[in-house]
Amino acid sequence: MTRVGISALSALLLLTSSHSAFAEWGLNMTEGVTRISHEVHDLHMIIFYICVAIAVAVFGVMLYSIIYHRKSRGAEAANFHESTTVEIIWTVTPLIILIAMAIPATNTLIDMYDNKDAEIDVQITGYQWKWRYTYLNEDVDFFSVLSTPQDQIDNIAEKNENYLLEVDKPLVLPINTKVRFLLTSKDVIHSWWVPELAVKKDTIPGFINESWAIIDEPGLYRGQCTELCGAGHGYMPIVVKAVSKEEYKIWVTQQAIEQAAAKEVKDMSFDELMAQGEKVYSTNCAACHKQDGSGMTPMFPALKGSAIALGDIDKHIEMVLDGKQGTAMSAFAEQLSVSDIAAVVTYERNAWGNDKGDSASPKYVKELKDNKK
């Protein structure tokens, strides 16, 4: 309890002394970087002030009565208990205020639903627990995964500034361009939210939803999944990197080249495989199977000492390639490159005391994958 007390005290001190800790986010809704987000922010402030005014009036009368009409001051109770006029007044007045609030709200909403004439279409697919961005008019398609190391989550390493709000590959978008988001999900309902864009839309398996944004300023904008989607719900952030149109073009070309290169198969040594495998494992597998391979039974089996990780290597590779129907284990054949798959299989077979000793080469994985076709 004392520790709690001290922390609370220091937290309160921090609150009063320095506001730098939340200078970026503040206490209030962000104004954001799109026209819509500004409109929403203004709308929010108008309603807020109206609510404050109502509250001040109501609580003012109440406080006045509490102070002056108390028995200990000798107040005598009046006996009035009805007035149709008064009731009508305080039914009609709020109604007028509400209509006044509804007009700007309706306008903003109509604006938000104007999805036409987009220059770029991005398909956003929610997965348990990562996002996939497919640029529909380019050959760019990638997953975006939380990049905060598990050690920081487990309080072993010090947490960095963007703890839980950082990803390996951000969604790169050009500024001053109308971007349409087409949102869907592979498994359960997720919700894609970036406060600075004032875009929040649910991704629903089997259905597509639309939203759009025109970003005004370059920068990094962070958001999170806002619909409970299972154990990893808190660990699928969104990072949008807004760049100039020229930079965006360069980025798209680079991506296309990189993604093509990733498909190439090169030879790797055991140590290289293990090093790359550890990285791939912690971004793609650790959320369910845990950093130490212990899993979370019975939903997510342990890999440490598992029959698959210590059994036939072909079965192991196939499991990673095709996933397991009817479970949370998804097919990684298209999500990861063959070298990544080779690396992660090698890692799983040789980490945490699983000293199987064998390894999968990228070439072998590719053969298996191609044979399936």
Next chain:
Amino acid sequence: MKKISPWKITIIPILMFGFGFALVPLYDIFCDVTGINGKNYSVMSVFDANAVNENSQKIVTLQLLADADSRDVWQFTPEKKRIDIQAGKMITTYYEITNKNDFPVTIQAVPSVAPGEWAEYLVKIECFCFNQQTIPPYEKIKLPLQVTLSAKAPEEVNHLSLSYRIYQSESLGGTF
């Protein structure tokens, strides 16, 4: 107090039970009116003079999409990513799908349209999603889709997106 006969009272549960069944068409009507869920796409089996009007000049871009998971598992992709559709002009396009298994599979494609409230203006004359499709082992086949724009489409309809997701029908527990 007036006595109510038990026979009259039994009518109430019967009506309630009936209401349960009436909910199905009511929900359909509700979705039709409000356009909720984008499920109210039109299916044209008979030639409908209202829907196919050669005189209408309106052109709308239809974006064709494949669900990400279906792309991974089935290499399911549209032949064209976008087509222009015009009221009264029927357009045929294809999706490609590959069966990577060594046995034939039966699939069902489930469509979804965005924005949902305009789904009724996208008229499908022929669609692979109307029926289940069986794909032989290791084969890549073309799935046809024939669409047009309804002449009833109001002026504000300016873009449509049509997405499919592929489900293997064995995994559906025999609901078809």
Next chain:
Amino acid sequence: MSQEGVSQEMPHDDHHHGPDKGILRWLYTTNHKDIGTMYLLLALGSLLIGGCMAFVIRAELFEPGLQLVDPNFFNQMTTMHGLIMVFGAIMPAFVGLANWLIPLMIGAPDMALPRINNWSFWLLPFAFGMLLSTLFMEGGAPNFGWTFYAPLSTDYAPPSVTFFIFSVHIMGISSVMGAVNVIVTIFNMRAPGMTFMKMPLFVWTWLITAFLLIAVMPVLAGVVTMMLMDIHFGTSFFNAAGGGDPVLFQHVFWFFGHPEVYIMILPAFGIISHIISTFSRKPLFGYTSMVFATSSIAILSFIVWAHHMFTVGIPLAGELFFMYSTMLIAVPTGVKVFNWVTTMFRGSMTFETPMLFAIAFVVLFTIGGLSGLMLAIAPADFQYHDTYFVVAHFHYVLVPGALFSILAAVYYWLPKWCGRMYNETLGKWHFWLSFIGVNLTFFPMHFVGLAGMPRRIPDYALQFADFNAIVSVGAFVFGLSQLIFVYNIWRTTLGNKGEKATDLVWEKPTGLEWTALPSPVPYHTFQEPPKVD
């Protein structure tokens, strides 16, 4: 609690037999007072269990990083906390108060259907026993949030979901039977002269609540049955693969869910009206408008459900409709608040514990109502939805709203029930610690929500750390201060401490339970109907 009533058996009571002794008394009882007491004790037990779950949640969220529990267990805690508090604490507490008070207020000897009354109570321990047992099952308890959105609660749910569905069914049966009982009692058993427009407001609000319950509990039963069919019988209500729709789940759920929210607040409106009037020594202002306002809130509650779903992608027309209808609810709610404030105005107020809780109710419920109005604005809701702003909003209406009204009611009527005054000093301590605790807990949630913290996450980014620490401290202050309440009740009832209450208890309360009955109320009351003029 009512043992004392037994000793005061009336001599002319020739057919009377006393209650059974020991556990059988409670098992077999058809006495509305006994059943009311059992409901209230069940609610208290659930409140403490649900509170412990809140402690786990707040302890984990005290600092960034994972310290105490894994994310899956965290989700089980948030789910069970919500379910236990809604279905196990608030709703049974109101049913308990209804059992105790409605017959006393309308001059009836008991509830109209006493055996159904017994059964609807005794279903609940089994329902909650089963729900709690899922915590010890393989795969753990339900972990999909109290709103159990499909497909997370169907295709992706732990095996215990079937037990969850069964326990929801049992609770639903219990609630519907309780509601039928309330309606039948109020329609048929009012004392001569007690016309509808003379009924105390608590009775009115409960009558309306009972109709809401009958209307929506079957919908809840329907939606969990559809889940059950999807999970075990191969249907596809909520599965796109079979032509179903996950969003259908949300429509059906919230068609139940929004009236459910009012089920948890309407009886509170009744309670607060009584207490404010008594301690202002002034008749309630605008009784008729209160009745109409409550009815219109109830009717409106059926056409606003999709405001919980602004981000699922409903069409513009739907979005506008649900925005306008939701905003409309502010009007009758405002009327109620204005009536309460006007009742206080030019009264002669004293500030006993029930009044303190009632005043806090008006202030804090208004804050919750105003944030609700903000949430009704669809474009702004895109930024608020599923953040801590929403968590702050509904806790403001449910904790200092529903829960405070229940606490106020217990303090207010307890002397009548057991014939002794509770300890006023302890009551004041309880109030002030709760008041500070509640605000410390839930006010900062508005800030972190607006700043971008999603709800139901086990761990959060660093900029939310300071506020979350404060929130956790507040939660522990609030939670632990409820032990004062438990002790105060215990010493007044079983401990037999505290001065004897007069028959009127308060200075000039109105209503049959005060004016026509002694304190404590006898085990059997109003066997001769009182006259109401």
